[in-house]
Amino acid sequence: MVGVPKLTRADAASALRNPLAFIADRWTPEPRTVRRAALAALVMSVVIVVTGGAVRLTGSGLGCPTWPECTDGSLTPTQALTYHSAIEFGNRMLTYVLCAAVGWAIVAARSEKPRRRSLTRLGWAQFWLVMGNAVLGGIVVLVGLNPYTVAAHFLLATALTTVAVVMWQRTREGDAAPRPLVGKAVVQLVWFLVLASVLLLAVGTVVTGAGPHAGDSSDVKRIPIDWETVAKLHAVLAWIVVTLTFALWFILKAVDAPRGPLVRTRELFLILLAQGVIGYVQYFTHLPELLVGLHMLGSCLVWIGVLRVLLSLRERPEAELGLPGPAAEVTVPTNA
Numbered sequence: 001m002v003g004v005p006k007l008t009r010a011d012a013a014s015a016l017r018n019p020l021a022f023i024a025d026r027w028t029p030e031p032r033t034v035r036r037a038a039l040a041a042l043v044m045s046v047v048i049v050v051t052g053g054a055v056r057l058t059g060s061g062l063g064c065p066t067w068p069e070c071t072d073g074s075l076t077p078t079q080a081l082t083y084h085s086a087i088e089f090g091n092r093m094l095t096y097v098l099c100a101a102v103g104w105a106i107v108a109a110r111s112e113k114p115r116r117r118s119l120t121r122l123g124w125a126q127f128w129l130v131m132g133n134a135v136l137g138g139i140v141v142l143v144g145l146n147p148y149t150v151a152a153h154f155l156l157a158t159a160l161t162t163v164a165v166v167m168w169q170r171t172r173e174g175d176a177a178p179r180p181l182v183g184k185a186v187v188q189l190v191w192f193l194v195l196a197s198v199l200l201l202a203v204g205t206v207v208t209g210a211g212p213h214a215g216d217s218s219d220v221k222r223i224p225i226d227w228e229t230v231a232k233l234h235a236v237l238a239w240i241v242v243t244l245t246f247a248l249w250f251i252l253k254a255v256d257a258p259r260g261p262l263v264r265t266r267e268l269f270l271i272l273l274a275q276g277v278i279g280y281v282q283y284f285t286h287l288p289e290l291l292v293g294l295h296m297l298g299s300c301l302v303w304i305g306v307l308r309v310l311l312s313l314r315e316r317p318e319a320e321l322g323l324p325g326p327a328a329e330v331t332v333p334t335n336a
Contacts, residue, residue: 024111034119035171037101037108041126042164044094044101046300049157051091053296056208057289061145061215063088067138095134102126105167116175122167129160145220147209154205158303165307174318181258182313186251190310193244197306200237204299207231212287231283238276241302245269248309264312268305275302 029037055061063077063084064070070077070089077085106123109116133156140149180187210227249265275298282291 020107020110023107024115027111028113029108029111031112031171034105034108034112035168037105038119038164038168038171041098041101041105041123042161042168042304044098045126045157045161045164046297046304048091048094048098049154049161049300050293050297051094052153052157053293055088055091056150056215057213057293058084058087059215060084060087061220062141064092064141067141092137095130095137098130099127102130109167109171116170118175119167119170122163122170125163126160126167129156129163133157133160145215147221147223150215151205151209154208155202158201158300161300161303162307165304166311169308169311170316173316176317178314178316180314182252182261183255186248186255186257186261187313189244189248189251190313193241193248194306194310196237196241196244197303200234200241201299201303203230203234203237207234213289213292235279235283238272238279241306242269242272242276245272245309260312260315261309264305264309268302268309271298271301271305274298 055063060083063082063086066072069075070085070092077089102123106120106127109119109123112119133153136149136153136156140146140153143149206223206225207227207230209223210225210230211222212227245265245268249262249269252262252265275295278291278295278298282288282295285291
């Protein structure tokens with residue numbers, strides 16, 4: 001039976017000074033553990049967006065009318081409140097689950113041997129984005145679901161997903177300098193795809209801010225613009241993204257590109273097709289809540305797909321240790 005090491009006063013002081021270093025000194029996770037921790041943080045970043053959408057679609061945005069408390073003098077919903085309060089409060093509680101997932105990713109990255117500071121920084125970037133968005137979420141409630149703050153809330157959540165995707169990818173790579181797998185023309189095309197996708201997401205937030213799902217059953221301020229006109233612009237941008245993706249897929253096959261970029265581009269194309277079907281069906285069926293929620297999930301998957309295409313254009317092998325090579329042979333001339 002393995003004995004439990006005794007914790008000395010020096011160990012306790014060390015743990016208080018730097019808990020992460022204390023854990024790292026005593027635990028080395030397997031690489032797959034670090035990858036799973038990064039993936040868990042990514043999954044939770046998507047879950048929090050979808051559940052936030054559910055809050056809006058059920059009209060529960062002001063179910064807890066204040067922040068950080070649910071009501072004045074109570075952190076939790078009271079019996080006098082409705083099921084909207086339970087939905088809004090439940091979404092707030094999921095923020096703690098997200099924090100736990102991000103914290104697990106930070107601990108796993110910090111404990112990996114050899115230490116990879118790049119992974120730890122990506123984990124901490126997620127933490128601060130979560131904290132910033134939590135504060136912004138409180139502001140959204142305090143200003144009565146102002147559509148501009150709601151749009152900023154979604155875009156900051158998208159930034160969190162971006163960092164989570166990069167961290168997940170980096171857990172499966174080394175720390176050497178990236179080496180391109182495709183030519184510059186292909187890279188430029190992918191950056192156009194990224195730019196078009198950013199515009200697609202941004203215009204999507206305007207559609208949300210001007211559309212009928214305000215987030216609460218009461219009269220909530222909307223963006224003063226015809227939402228159907230913006231929705232058509234959103235559809236045009238979606239077709240641009242689809243066209244760029246198809247062109248990229250065709251070019252990658254023509255130049256016999258490596259399998260990684262081809263597979264990621266094909267996956268993105270299929271996600272875009274599914275998202276397009278959902279988008280058109282929800283538009284012509286007058287935006288039913290379930291389809292709008294699926295469309296929000298699809299928007300997250302589209303952005304993740306675009307990022308994975310971008311990250312697949314290069315490889316990062318394990319960093320070389322820089323060990324000295326064998327000494328050169330010295331030829332000593334002999335006298336004739």
